[in-house]
Amino acid sequence: MSTVLPAPSQPSSWWDKLHLDLFLLAGLFLLAGIGLAILYSAGGGDMKLVGKQGIRLTIAFTSLFLLAQVHPKTFYRWSAVMYGVGMVLLVAVLLLGDIGKGAQRWLDLGFVRFQPSEFVKIFTPLMVARFLSDRPLPPQAREIALAGLLILVPALLIAKQPDLGTALLVCSSGFAVLFLAGLSWRLLIALIVGGAALLPLAWHFMHDYQRDRVLMFLNPEQDPLGRGYHTIQAKIAIGSGGLSGKGWLAGTQSHLEFLPEPSTDFIFAVLAEEFGLIGCLSVLVLYLAIIGRGFVMALQAQDTFSRLLIGSLAFTFFVYVFVNVGMVAGILPVVGVPLPLISYGGTSMVTLLAGFGIMMSLHTHRKLVPS
């Protein structure tokens, strides 16, 4: 992460007109390729699953490409509108959303079904970055309070659906902006301590299944049949992988129906079982390289808005990885956060790559907002 790579320099070559970042793109492609290979194994050699995922990846990379072409000014100008629309959609979901898997997340417009909370994952940091970059930094109490409100409103609306994983991601992306904007350390520590003190209160507002997950995280062996089952089986899968793994398609845990959800949230366990510690470390390093490149892009940005947004999106990418791997490895409670670009599933992948598209746009269009 310490290597500072030079930004694409010579303007006006055909490559520059594409507004892409070669390093990032290469990293993302590599990751997606690895993801498909693991998915093939996790799905028990089912090409259908891989095909579907391939289509999703195509859509996601297309949205990355398209968003990279959009001028940063547009993001800057429309941030408030997008944020507003996002909030309206979130309320709409609570009022009339479809019930999928016991939670209201989907909005059905007749021709498409989508999860507004996914958009909000981008709209929130966008809005907070815009709000803070318009004002002198570091932010003062009033600005911090308002920014906090901008973050907590969507986070609470999403938590109510209930979708704890996404709420967590929205929160962390918003607070990443605040942190990067210079939120004072003292306040940060106060917030963390205060948050810890509020935990019992949060407990009070949790759904039963959310409480169960926390309890099971604290003591999985207590209920090997149901809620703790995921955690125990994932641990066995990871541990049995050892240093170099059992080899591709040779995992026993994942193939003998012991590991639940092997192709979605728990796919990291398949990776760990079949490719061992070496495989895990390689993938983690790849993730870190992508995040590092994001940070470099943030440092090279020429205005505060771009800096904050790029930095926050890169940091959020890390949160995905950390929460997912931490959950599979049994050091964090089970929250529904996918492993980026590897877990099977559509919407979150599109949002992720859309985020990278925005990062590339901000990075490759120079001289942005006269702030």
Added chain:
Amino acid sequence: MTQFRLKNPGLEKHLFVNRITAAAVVIVLLTSGLIGRLIYLQVIGHEHYAMLARDNRVKIAPLPPARGLIFDRAGNVLAENISVYSLEIVPEQVKDLQNTLSRLQAILPINGEEIQRFKTQLKRHKPFESIPLKLRLTDEEVARFAVKRPFFRGVDIRARLIRHYPFRELVSHVVGYVASISEKELKQLDAAEYRGTSHIGKTGVEKFYEKHLHGVTGYAEIETNARGRELKVLKEVPSRPGKDLQLSLDIRLQAIAYEALGEHNGAVAALEPASGKVLVLVSKPGFDPNDFVSGISRQKYRDLQYSSDRPLFDRSIRGAYPPGSTIKPFMGLAGLNYGVIDAHHKLHCPGYYQLPNNRHRFRDWKKWGHGMVDLHDAIAQSCDVYFYDLAHNLEIDRIHDFLARFGFGAKTGIDLVGEKPGLLPSRKWKRKRFHQVWFPGETVIAGIGQGFLQATPIQLARAAAIMGNRGMIVTPRIAALEKTHEPQHAAVLDNIPKNDWQTIIDAMIAVVHGPRGTARRLAKGIDYHIAGKTGTAQVFTVKQDEEYKAKEVQKKLRDHALFIAFAPAEAPRIAIAVLAENAGHGGSAAAPVARKIMDAYFRMAQ
């Protein structure tokens, strides 16, 4: 203060570099944590976990608990679990399902309905769960399959406990039934708690007390071979069976009530006024709940659903009917309470009633009228004109407020799911519902329980109980749980003097025991006092110049017969509401049902 701050790009850039560095440090630290954890699992713990994985031929199988039984107050079993042999398939272990099904059909009688049911369950089953194809195999069928068993991989015979309701249609609504867990329910359930459980309470007590009856799922660690065949049980945490549930219901009284309704559809609710314990809760016709347990066929379900007798409809707590004249005692009490009348207030009944400046005649059921009547006579003989006038003077909002105190217009809070609140109209309600003003004529007919006013049989029984209690409010209870054994907080309708209660109750006694009471035939050979009130609820509106002739009106449009009562009138031990649909007059069709139940109940107590 903030107005004087300016943006300082240099400072902001510097600050940002600091923050990115800090974020990078956090990321490195957290990632190290992850890597540390992975090293712990994959290097240090590798052997341990590798061994576990090798031994992960250990399957964890759920042991579903036996569902709690349901008894009536005398200990008769209303819902039990019986053991049956069923032919089951684990779809994951079958290569060609279609072929297997047709081969099975060749040796066992499996009909299309069973195949259909199997396929529905197949769509939403959990992986490696065995799905019943044919329930209740005979011994011969079991033997016939056993011979061929080696040729059917993934197919086996299992002993299953299934729910059985020995009294069938007698308690079909109140006890309810269990049936296969639906997709929707699956999403709302605790998946772990219901692993291995296939059925869940859908209606009645079975649904309301689901948690109580279900029990706690256990599990067994079973060693299997590489193919998944079970070899031996390593460890077993037994399930904890669901708790039994005793109801206050009496199946003998229930049967008497069902029988006594004769050819009529209807509902009967009876409870102990002092405790609210429900003794009878009948909705007729019922249906056989056992059909639902093993998965009802589409045809059978359609028949039940579209039958004009509406057997699936629980009339006792969901049927909202005009209370008819059974409302009169409460109306009379309202008159006394608001000082609109006193016990001696008299009125001449010419057989009809007219509002001032209006030609519309509200008719009395007795064409030539009741002559001079006071409150006592008006209740005993069920004079309509007296109550038209009383209601008109009370006005609808006071009627609303007073009847609400007896629980009209609100759910009784009985321990069953799906109760309806009936309807207690007011000016405000009509404005909100129809955007219309209230008409005086609507108040007049409310006086005899017609018009908008609607009540469920359980509401009527409870109102009768409150009357019999002289104001003590009770909540109907089906289950006799420890908790509900405690005496309820005796909420009492205050501000109603003893004399007023006695005036009304004396009149209700005269309904049965008085020489001109509308239910005087009930008094024959009786050795206790019943306080009651007959009612007839119009289903069909008679035009101004026509006459209602029961025989000429189609059966479906004939009046509903109603009767509410409590006995012994002096210190009631039972309060009853009877509704007989399309049965005509309450005194002749509904009242005898109540008498039969009371006789039996008092005989039992001796």
